[in-house]
Amino acid sequence: MKNYFQKLISANKLAHAYLLVGSSLELALWITQSVYCKEQNACGQCANCRRIEHGNHPDVHIVVPDGTKIKVDQIRELQREAALKAVEGQKQVFIIDKASKMNENAANALLKSLEEPLQDTLYLLVSETKNNILPTIISRVQTLKIKEENRLVSEAEKTNLQLKYLNIYEDCNLSIEQVEQYKDSIDEWVDVISSTLSQNTSNALLSVQTSWDKNFNDKESKQLATVLMQSYVRSAVLIKRGKPSIWEIDVPYSWEQLVQLEKGVNNIQRAIHSNGHFLLAMEDFFIQKI
Ligand SMILES: [Zn+2]
Known part of the structure; x- marks a missing residue:
């Protein structure tokens, strides 16, 4: 990707x-x-590279969510800047981080700038996913999907998250933002998952109808629940083999039961992907279980 941009x-x-x-x-x-490097290839050393790194280049503007959303006033402010000439006579760059967090008004305001771009402006919208970004915006920008392996966890992100959650992030293939967003719930969820999976069928069904519905009440949290379940089953397999694992759980299952669990969890995930009924x-899973 870097070669491409170079x-x-x-x-x-x-x-x-x-x-x-x-x-x-x-x-x-x-x-x-x-774009601004005085040497070449974002050297990181020249005055421009350093000012950009430290967030004090006058022609580089970064918008981040104010609370949980990017609001229309933030986009208007950006448009006021865009209407002025670049301070140093080159391009102006506008970076919108976590662009999927734009509320509808903000997105519609940005759309106007994208429809009639001023000369010498560059917009870089950064987002973990394409979800929640208006199709009209997508039609006005070049979309580039960054490969998973290029998505490195920065040192700052690492220190912000406990090791345990980073392991979950790697094991479950969650985005770092999802782990951030849900980390307070993850322990509670794992309790729900582990007690449900280790109960007999009728008790498990009861807790599915009560606590699961309460804990996993939108599509994203349901998807997360199933990746956590998969990770849980993987941990159970590791523990049964005497290997280290992420979850500290009891494993009251036979090998046969573990295979069944894994199949069942995969079925649930398929149901969610195809918008089936969670x-x-x-x-279904618990009725067929073991
Ligand atoms: Zn440089």
Whole structure:
């Protein structure tokens, strides 16, 4: 991806707006450094690279969510800046981090800027997913999907998250944002999952109908619940083999039961992906269980 941008920049062929899906602010800052670098290839050493890294380049504007959302006033402020000339006579770069957090008004305001881009402006929208980004915005930008392996966890993110949650992030293939968002619930969820999976069928069905419905009440949390279940089953397999695992759980299952559990969890995940009925899939699973 970096090579791709380097070629575009040296050929002076950057588009006016990109949506970097699966990316972090890091990549957007690197692209910005490449645009302004006085040496070459975002050297990180020259005055421009350093000012961008420290957030004090006058022509680089970064919008981040104010609380949980990016609000329309933030986009209007950005548009006021865009209407002015670049302070140092080059491009102005506008980075919108966590672009999927724009509320509807903010997204519609941004759409106007993207429809009639001013000369010498570059918009970099950064987002973990394409979900929640208006199709009209997607149609006005070049969307680039950043490969998973390029999505490194930064040192700062690591110190913000306990090791345990980072392990969950790796094991479950969750995004770092999802782990951040749900980390307070994850322990509680694992309790629900582990007690449900270790109960007999009728008790398990009862807790599916009560606590599962309460804990996992939207599509995203249901998907997370199933990746946690998969991770839980994987841990159970590891523990049974005497290997270290993420979850500290009792494993009252035979090998045969573990195989059944794994199949059942995969079925539930399929049901969610195909917008099937989560509770029905869960009930189905526990009726057939073991
Ligand atoms: Zn530089």
